[in-house]
Amino acid sequence: MNQTTDTAIRFHNVNYSTDGLHILRNITGSFPEGKITTLVGPSGAGKSTLFRLCNGLRSADSGDIFINEKPIEEYNPIELRRKVGIALQKATMVSGSVRKNLGLPLELQGKQLKDEDAGELLELVGLDKDFLQRNVKDLSGGQRQKLSIARTLVNRPVVLLLDEITSSLDQVSQHDIEKLIIRINKKYRTTIIWITHNLHQARTIGDYTWVMMSGALAETGDSSILRNPANDEVRRFVKGEEE
Numbered sequence: 001m002n003q004t005t006d007t008a009i010r011f012h013n014v015n016y017s018t019d020g021l022h023i024l025r026n027i028t029g030s031f032p033e034g035k036i037t038t039l040v041g042p043s044g045a046g047k048s049t050l051f052r053l054c055n056g057l058r059s060a061d062s063g064d065i066f067i068n069e070k071p072i073e074e075y076n077p078i079e080l081r082r083k084v085g086i087a088l089q090k091a092t093m094v095s096g097s098v099r100k101n102l103g104l105p106l107e108l109q110g111k112q113l114k115d116e117d118a119g120e121l122l123e124l125v126g127l128d129k130d131f132l133q134r135n136v137k138d139l140s141g142g143q144r145q146k147l148s149i150a151r152t153l154v155n156r157p158v159v160l161l162l163d164e165i166t167s168s169l170d171q172v173s174q175h176d177i178e179k180l181i182i183r184i185n186k187k188y189r190t191t192i193i194w195i196t197h198n199l200h201q202a203r204t205i206g207d208y209t210w211v212m213m214s215g216a217l218a219e220t221g222d223s224s225i226l227r228n229p230a231n232d233e234v235r236r237f238v239k240g241e242e243e
Helices: 047-054 077-083 098-102 115-124 129-133 141-153 171-188 199-205 232-242
Strands: 007-018 021-032 036-040 062-067 084-088 159-163 191-195 208-213 216-222
Touching: 007 047, 007 191, 021 047, 021 191, 021 208, 021 216, 036 047, 036 171, 036 199, 047 062, 047 159, 047 191, 077 084, 084 141, 098 115, 098 129, 098 141, 115 129, 115 141, 115 171, 141 159, 141 171, 159 171, 171 191, 171 199, 199 232, 208 232, 216 232
Parallel strands: 036 191, 036 208, 084 159, 159 191
Antiparallel strands: 007 021, 007 062, 208 216
């Protein structure tokens, strides 16, 4: 990875354990600013836990995490979660309209989302302004995921964490979301960190890739590393996923 690239998030010797289990082991690496980094590895490798450390939902047992080279513990938790947004595989919604769900992040801050801003966010993610009055229960899986991403963008995060957001979608919806994420990355230079089990997606969408195995960072670099991994364990993982 180009060491001259500015860093959005940096880990140094980070460890995390829970219930006596060592989940993350000596994680050292960085996510470059304004780029898309895909995060792959078998289930239980620690990928989702690493995300929770990035936005302060969990705290490391030891080691250091920096957001734009500022120690993570120096951020106010609310400020941190505005700066580092997250969209999950299950796009959880509250009952009611698209407009109501889209405005939740600001409502929690005692603010109101302007109609103009709501319409612009929907258009950004490829939904018509007319969707604002629709009930979320009438949305398709792909539409719900687009709404979830739009809602995450309300706070204008500089880093967007995506946790398996296309794994339950059909191929057409998956491609729509992929194009959307590339568009957000290019338009706002948002740093994207994307957990995916789809190695083709990881190679084609990512500028860089982290491969995690058993709670450790096994290999990092340009996403082309997934075509010919240097690490034997990673090579077996990639071969197994593609068979």
